[in-house]
Amino acid sequence: MTLDTPFPFTALHGQPLLQTALLLATVDPLIGGVLVEGPRGTAKSTAARALAALLPGRRFVNLPLSASEEQLVGSLDLEAALQGGEVRFRPGLLARAHEGVLYVDEVNLLADGLVDLLLDVSASGVNHIERDGISHAHPARLTLVGTMNPEEGELRPQLLDRFGLFVRLDNVLPPAERQAIVRARLAFDADPAAFAARHAPAQQALAARIAAACAALPQIEFSDADHERVAAMCHAAAVEGVRADLVMLRAARAHAALAGRDAIDAADIDAVAELVLAHRRHAEAEAEQAPHTPPPPPSGASGQQQRTAQAPADSTAPEDGDWGALPPQLVPIAGVKSVRPLHAKKP
Structure with a gap:
């Protein structure tokens, strides 16, 4: 480069x-x-x-x-x-x-x-x-x-x-x-x-799309349904605190803006959920x-x-069996x- x-x-x-x-x-x-x-x-x-x-x-x-x-x-x-x-x-x-x-x-x-x-x-x-x-x-x-x-x-x-x-x-x-x-x-x-x-x-088309999304972002509001869906996902993932909720709502709004929509729908939340939860999900x-x-x-x-x-893919134990080995899990x-x-x- x-x-x-x-x-x-x-x-x-x-x-x-x-x-x-x-x-x-x-x-x-x-x-x-x-x-x-x-x-x-x-x-x-x-x-x-x-x-x-x-x-x-x-x-x-x-x-x-x-x-x-x-x-x-x-x-x-x-x-x-x-x-x-x-x-x-x-x-x-x-x-x-x-x-x-x-x-x-x-x-x-x-x-x-x-x-x-x-x-x-x-x-x-x-x-x-x-x-x-x-x-x-x-x-x-x-x-x-x-x-x-x-x-x-x-x-x-x-x-x-x-x-x-x-x-x-x-x-x-x-x-x-x-x-x-x-x-x-x-x-x-x-x-x-x-x-x-x-x-x-x-x-050029993508740069214009980013600029349009940035301009539209403040006009996209969070509905009660958005809050309920995000809260349920974060609760199911057992994440600590509410940072994940805040980030997921912001990310879903940005996703909707990039797609040219003026409102968040369930697909936007689902699309960003794992990017938000992957490093926060409880064991x-x-x-x-x-x-x-x-x-x-x-x-x-x-x-x-x-x-x-x-x-890892599951496998079976050897046919003749190693009596000292534990089965794979x-x-x-x-x-x-x-x-x-x-x-x-x-x-």
Whole structure:
């Protein structure tokens, strides 16, 4: 990928869950960001950069693990404030990412204090800086995208719960899909400008759709039926607190806005439910979820296939029997359900 020409979002193959989660968090940044779990080589950063290219400012800010709090939030010139009464603010990474994408690779390795701070700003849309009684605030409405490889450690449950949406990726791909991804990548690497030009109409249409959804969002209200359905789902999942309820309602509203509707329906809630509940579901409720396979990717979207974690296939004991072995047991693991394709409203 070149610095000037990111891979087109509409050219990603087989990433319906990731693409939908990123679009939802962009339409309503107060959802609280997206946490993407998966091994290396699953195009996590490619998708985040591609999303940023759809936004008006095309801002993509990468937060290094070595960043300090001052680099993240910015700093105040205390000497100027004390001597002249003027607050001079030196912008940090949060200010640079305003109305763009803030990407944190291996967020599980970032200091807990910085993760807390990131999630606070993502959920509020405002960055507050205070130094020795002097304070400053600025808007920081950004799409927070954090990634992690579970082999390198987990996030604390308190921090995991504060990410709005969760997507789990897998790098085990069927041959046909691998070919599609590789062909697209080779074509892009051979001539990025020409590849981007071929996808320009689809990119422009999606950018316009995002802008329209952002504008329509405040006019979409939450009905009593919406509250009842969301509350029932979160109760069934035995999640703690009401953060999941709030995020699910916001995500369902963003889903409806992206589809061009002026009201939320049950399909919008069902489409986003597992993105909200996958990392919050209580262990007992998780065990009751049946394993499944996601449907085909939505039309017009493309990248690497993401799948839910599957329960291991049951098997029978050897015929002659190993008297020292226990019979295998099925242990279901809840996965991230597929999100329904988003289609623009028919004229």
